[in-house]
Amino acid sequence: MGELQGCPGYDFLDHTADVLIEARGRTKEEALEQAGLAVYEIMTDTSKVRPLTHVDIEVNGMDLYNTVYRWIEQLLVSTDADGLVFSIFRVCDLSEDGTRLVARVWGERFDPSRHEQRTIVKAMTYSQMDFREEDGCWKLRFVVDI
Numbered sequence: 001m002g003e004l005q006g007c008p009g010y011d012f013l014d015h016t017a018d019v020l021i022e023a024r025g026r027t028k029e030e031a032l033e034q035a036g037l038a039v040y041e042i043m044t045d046t047s048k049v050r051p052l053t054h055v056d057i058e059v060n061g062m063d064l065y066n067t068v069y070r071w072i073e074q075l076l077v078s079t080d081a082d083g084l085v086f087s088i089f090r091v092c093d094l095s096e097d098g099t100r101l102v103a104r105v106w107g108e109r110f111d112p113s114r115h116e117q118r119t120i121v122k123a124m125t126y127s128q129m130d131f132r133e134e135d136g137c138w139k140l141r142f143v144v145d146i
Contacts, residue, residue, distance in 0.1 A: 007137035010038035019121075020128060023140045028098070028131070029091035031138040032068065036075055036089035036105065039144060043079075044115045049087035051106030064098030065129050068142065071101055072124040083109045119146045 008025040021038045025031035040046050057074050061067030078084050086107035093102040110117075127143035 008034050010034045010041075012038070012042075013141075018125070018127075018143050018145050019119075020141065020143050025138050026136065028138050029094050031131070031140045032071060032091045032094070032101070032103075033089040035068070035072065035140050035142070036086065036103075039072055039075060039121055040086050040107075042121050042144065042146065043118050044085055044110070045118075046085075046087040048115055049085050050108050051088050052108040053084070054104050054106045055084065055086075057101070057103045057105065059101050061099050061101075064131060065126065067094075067098050067101050068129065068131065068140065069124050069126060071103070072142070072144070075105065076121060076124065078105075079110075085110045085115060121146055 008030050010021060010023040013020040013022055019042055023031050023035035023038050025034050037046060055078050059067055059070035059074055061070050084107050086105045088106040091101060091103045121144045123145040125143045125145055128141055130141045132139055
């Protein structure tokens with residue numbers, strides 16, 4: 001079976017305010033990884049972020065959407081608290097009901113002499129959030145506040 005066009009991956013879609021992201025993957029986990037990458041691509045050129053340190057993340061949500069929200073929120077907390085930017089995202093476990101996510105992310109401290117400073121992502125939102133499988137590709141849409 002051939003590779004799906006545009007899966008995995010992510011796109012920035014037209015939105016009147018903030019940024020609407022569509023992250024895609026062959027699995028839910030891969031779509032969540034692409035979502036993390038997309039958030040950091042808004043902030044900097046992730047190809048220049050070295051995997052010098054890692055952060056383990058575990059979030060528990062009331063449902064899949066709440067888990068997605070908490071996943072992105074926890075990434076942003078690491079950036080706000082420790083000045084870290086990430087370029088590699090691995091969702092190691094996602095419970096069958098979507099209420100628990102365990103991941104490891106790699107990156108380094110933001111260095112303005114090496115990292116392009118783009119738009120700061122202030123917060124995750126539930127706006128337009130949707131997570132569904134279409135033709136063998138999981139698509140996750142959500143809006144971040146910039």
